[in-house]
Amino acid sequence: MKAIVKTGDGQVSVREVADLPGPGPGTITVNVAATGICGTDRNEIAGTDGMIPRILGHEVSGVVAAIGEPVKGVPIGVSVGDRVVMETDAYLCRSCHWCRTEQFNRCPNRTGIGRTADGGLAEQINIRADAVHRLPDNVSLLEGALLEPLAVAVHSVLEGPFNVGPGSTVVVIGPGTMGQLTAQVCSAVGARVIMVGLDRHEARLMTAADNGAYAAVSSESTDVRALVDSVTDGMGADHVFECSGAVAQVRNGLDYLGKGGKLGLVAFYREPLTIDAMQVLHNELEIAGCRGKRASSFRTALALLDEDRLSLSSLIGSVRPLEEWDEAIGEVAQGIKVIMLPGGAALDTRPGQGSI
Template sequence: MKGLLKYGRRDGAVEVREVPAPELLDGHVLIEARAVGVCGSDLHMWHDTHSWPTRVPVVLGHEMAGVVAAVADDVSAWEIGDRVVCETAASICGECTLCRTGRYNLCPGREGYGATRDGAFAELLLAQPRVLHRIPDNVSFEQAALTEPFAVAYNALVERATVAPGDLVVVQGIGAIGALSLQVARLRGAGLVVVLGTPVDALRLEKARALGADRIVDVTAEDPVAVVRSYGDVLGADLVVDATGVSAALRPALDMVRPLGSIVKIGWGPQAVDFSLDPLVAKAVTLYGSFSHTWATWERVLQLFSTGRLDPDAVLGGVYPLEDWRSGFEAMESGRNIKSVISMTS
C-alpha cells in the first residue's frame, strides 16, 4: 500500500512510498483512511525539527477519519463499514497509575501514531477499539479529521486551564491550534480575545478576525503587552494560550498575564529559555502544560461538531490528494492555510 513515509533523520526525508500493509491482530481492527489532517508536528517531522521521540522509518499522520475495514474475531461492538475517528495513543501500558486513573495520554509507555507507530497517511491503520469513536451522521470525513486538534484545544482551555465568562484571553500564535483555541475560548464565554502573530501569519490573522477575535496584533508592528494592558483594569490577561511552539513566547506571556492569572502552554518548543521566571512567582501565576487528550475529550468535541457549536469548516483551508501532500504541507507552512487535510480517496 502507499504511505507518506519519513525514511531518514534529516530535513526533507519524507515521500510517498510503498509500505507494508498492517496485518489484523487479535483485539484490533483495521481502518481504511478517508481523510487525514496535517498537523504542525507533521511539518516538524518533515523538516526534522521535532523535539519528541520518533522512530524511523515511520508513516506520518495522526488526525484520521475513516471506516472500519476489518475486525478481529475477538472484537465486538464494531463492524465493517462503521465511520470512525481514531485517537493518537496507538498503545499504552494500561497498568500505570495514569492509565488506571484515565490519564492514559500521559502514560510513560505511550506510543503515538505518526511518531513511534505507523500513522494514518496510508491506506490502512491498525487500531485497538479503545481509541475509536463513531462519527456523527451529519459530520463529513474531512470535518471529522479535525477532531484531534480540536481535542487538543479543548483539553487546554477546558480541562487544564479554564476560561470563565467575560475573561480576557490572549492567543499567542495563529496556527491550527491557536485558531481552534480561539473558537473554544469563544464557546466558553471569553469576553475579549486578542490574537498575536507575525507577518507570515497575515492571512491567518485575518481569518482569526472572522473567527471572532476582538483584536489581532502583529507583534513586529505593535507591542502586544501594551495592547493587552490597555483593556479593562490594565492588569493584563486572565489567560494566555501559548500555541507558538517557540519557547521564548513564554517571556511576553509572563508580561501579559495578570496577577493570579494563568498561562497554558500547548506548543512544543525545543529551544532553551534564557530569561528569569521570577514574574511567575511575583504574580502567583499558574503555568499549565497541556498534552494530548482522552476518550471523553473526543466524545465532547464530536458532539460539538454535530450540534454546530464548533465549526471545523471555518479553519479548513484545502483538501489535497496523498500524491500532492507537499502542497498541503507548504500551504500550512506558508500561512495560506490554517488547516490542510489529505484525502486518501482522491
C-alpha cells in the same frame, strides 16, 4: 496499498507497502479518508527519533472497514461503515496509574501512530478499538481530520489548571491551526478571546475574528497589553495560551497576564526558556505545560461540534492526494493547513457526507 513512508533521516516518499492484515483482537481496521499534516510531521522528516521505517500521519478520519474479536476491558462503540476519527495511542500498557485513570497521554509505555507505530498517511490503518470515535452527522470526514488537534486544544483549555469560561479574558498567541482551535474552544465556553499574531498573519487574524475572537491583532502594530487593559479595567488577562513556539512570545505572554493569571504552553519549543522568576513570584502567576490529549478530550471536542459551536472548514487551506506529498509539505512550511486524501478518491466535503 499506498502510504507516505519515512525510511531514514530526511527520506520520506510515497510508496507501495503491504496490505494490512485483518484486525486482531481488540482492534479495528479503518479505511482512511483524510489525514491532516501538522508541523510535527514536518519535523519528523528530518528527526532521528521514532520507528524506522514507518508510515507517517496522526490526524486521521475514515470509515470502519472491519472489527476484530472483542477483548475484555476494551469497549467497541462503533460498527462497520461508521465514519470515525481516532486517538493517536497505538499501544497502552493499561496497568500504570495513568492508564487506570484514563490519562493515556502520560503512559510511559505508550506508542503513538505516525511516530512509534505506523500512522494514517496510508489507505488503511489498524487501531485500538477503544481509540475510535464516531463523527457527528454534521461534520464531514475532511473536517474530521482536524479532530486530533482540536482534542489537543480542548485538553489545553478545559482539562488542565485553567478555569476558562464566561467572564474570562484569554489571550491566544499564534494564529496557526493550533492557535485558531484553542481560540475557538475558549470562545465556545464563553470567554473573551484576543488573538495575537504578527503583521504577516493578517489573513489568519481575520479568520480568528470571523470565528468569534473578540479582537485579532498584530503585536507589531498594536500595544497588546494596552488592549488587554482596556477590556479588563487594567486587570490584565486571566489566561494566556502560547501556540506559536517562539520563546520570546512566552515572555510576552507573561506580560499580558494579570495577577494570579495562568500561562499555558501549547506549542513545542526548540530552545530553552528563560523567564523572570520574580515577575512570576510577585504576581502569583502560574505556568503549565499542555501536552497531548485524552479520550475525554475527543469526547468533549465531538460534543462541541455536534452542538455546532465550532468551525473547522475555515481552517483547511489545501487538500491533496498522497502523490502530491512534496507540494503539501511545502505548503505546511508556509503555515497552510493541509489535508491529504490517502484513499485517492474524491471526498465529499459537505457536512454529513464524506463518502470515499
